[in-house]
Amino acid sequence: MSVIAPNFKLSGFIKSLLDNIFWILLIFVLAGLPAVFMILLLVDLPVIDGELLTPFLALSYLVNPTRLIPVIHAFLTTDIFRVIAFPGFGFAALLAASVIFVERKMMAKLQLRVGPFYCGKVEGILQLMGDGLKLISKEIIIPAKADKPIFWAAPVLFVATAAAFVALIPVAPGWVVADIDLGLLAFFAVIGFFPIITILSAWSANSKYPFIGGIRALFQMVSFEIPLILSLLGVVMLTGTLNLSEIIESQSNFPWIVFLPIGAIVFFITMLAELERIPFDLPEAESEIVAGWLTELSGMMYGLVQLGSYLKLYAFAALFVVLFLGGWNGPMIVPAFPEQIITEGIEMGPITLTVDGLESLLSNTITQEMLNGTLWFVLKTAGVIFFIILPRGVFPRVRVDILLDLGWSKLIGLCFINIFIALGLLYAGVLGPGGLQ
């Protein structure tokens, strides 16, 4: 292969890193700090030690750990942090962005090329940012005969639904946006929205190729939702609950994939179909119907749909981990927090530096279990995402009739076998009440 790649030089690498750090710092100072100020002005700030926090006070806290840490504590427990940052949208969007990058690099390695290389200097790490900027700066063109309100609303609804999906995923003990008893049922409800949004977007464009793509997406999603739901019934029978956190806790000894491998395989296949990924990317088959239901979307509308579909990918992979791979359960690999050193002060030679207020860092906000659980959860999710991406390099696209045949006859049959296995395990007393657990 005659691939021409520049020679790797350590000095160049370090220089590029420093360059990036310089620009990040500059942008942070010029744009980030004002933005922090603006947000602090809008957010209802907590009362700490009988003192109302004002933005100016908050800035002075930045340099005073004694006062900063309680603020961080207060913020970590707020709903806004959960929704925007950690188990919610920000975390998922970050993971989705890294999935796009990893996917491109992985496909490139598989196909004997280099992939994104120049943008950001280090292995094209900023390529995604460049793509995003390009999409934002593109003109949005709407077909003349489109049903405009629905056409505008569809991409936003798509991202919103995907984000609602993300909200159901428990990442670590206590770290979940919406911990509801009917979590799995809520998941079924959320994925029921995707075909509706897809067909709305496709039909409102009033164009031929999006219409065909939308109809294909409708066929595909509706016919694969049934095996998707059926494949999860085994887990529900064995655990006796629909709460996702409780399902994870039931797998503290062994993941359900050990007992229900058929259910896991069926769920994985239906997951690929729901995500419209190769080999089931018929709704976006570019050689047949241009870009399917995405044909008329342009600029950031397209970008939003892409963001939504990658959020959906993360959420489905996370759901696979939650239901079949044991979620956050795993050996404790995060070391215990050094409580002694901090509570008694930091020893610096003969002097002991004591900082007040650090004790509360070790209170219930972040625990060792939470960090460990998050680490295992992310590792397992990354593994599942790897297997979701992999078929893209290996398989061509299937045809509609083969797809529907697979969904309606073969997968549903396998689902019933899976349910019978679960019932057998339950009645034999191996699992469930009085069994291994």
Next chain:
Amino acid sequence: MTTELPRDIKLASSEKQIDQSSSNWLPPGLALQKVDEKIMTLNVGPQHPGSGHMRLIIQIDGDYIVACDPDPGYVHRGEEKMAEYRNYITNIPHLERPVIHDSCNILYPYVLGVEELLGIEVPERAKYLRVIGAEINRCIYIMYWLAIYGIFLGHSTMFMWPTGDRELLIDLMEKMTGARVTHSHFVPGGVRNDLPANFEDVCLRQVNYFEKRIKEYAAVFYDNPILISRTKDTGVLSRQDAIRLGTTGSVLRASGVDFDVRKKEPYDVYDEFDFESIVMKEGDSYARSKVPWLDMMESCRIIKQALEKIPKSGSVRVKLKPNPKGKGFDTVYKRVESGRGSLGCYIVSDAKPEPYRLKLSVPSFRNLIALPYLLKGEKLGNMPAVYWSLNYWPVEADR
């Protein structure tokens, strides 16, 4: 011999005589036709990722194609007319433009014809060099075709692998001729340049590696169960239909007709090599996609044999007089086996430095004729699989 078409299908344009002079006339596909409400007309191309430089006017009923009307001509460049204004040597660079990936093979019949008109005897070494060039070019073309077939079926790895491996042979041709794609290497009287030093060793090494590499495609593409389920029994062209429709090359051989110009009418030194013409009986898209791939392996065999048998020294070109002209009013027709099928060139000379008339009989256009019959009754999802399996190059069909 009957003249009726294999399947009773009437194309939209042939149903009624359209009066083109009336003010309401629009090109086919753009005119509003009164059709069944269930039927949707799709313009696949010219702005479509799966069409190439042409348009397919497809009518679908649900997921089934009712009628297909190919509309080529978007890249018509008037090659034949241009040839009448240039002399026999300056015709060489522009005649290879229709298929730049197969540029040696499209020049081959022209060069053979001009040699017969001028009555030139070609040196032995030049004949072998032509065979090497033509076979490497055939592989380059088929790799490009295969890459597009891969991406048409949604297999992105099968797009990247042949595109990358093709570089091996392009580098070889660059060494041999000095140009990467449009070589202008064949000239009346031989080839333009002799080989560079050490070419034989490099060529043998690259071709061996290439052969090993294309065998790996079986695992990722040809033995892939999804590919087989998509292309088996789709677009079946029976042996009789293939002959009646006048298809050629890999399409004809995939339908069970053993016709390879290199075997049946050997030109230059093709009768000295031991190779097989690949024939498959199925006649479906899968067979049509597999025949060119097997052809490449035979090409590798021919290249290796040619490297052994080539005379080690000798001239590679007969010196021509400036501005050569034919001896009198004369016609000649020569054909060769190109990457797509038998490619003919008909030259009429009237003892002037320019040809009086030059006609290219291209395989792409002959294979395209089969498309409406194959697509009728197929599912829309099969359209790219059938369309590109016809080994069709839009630019060549338009000339």
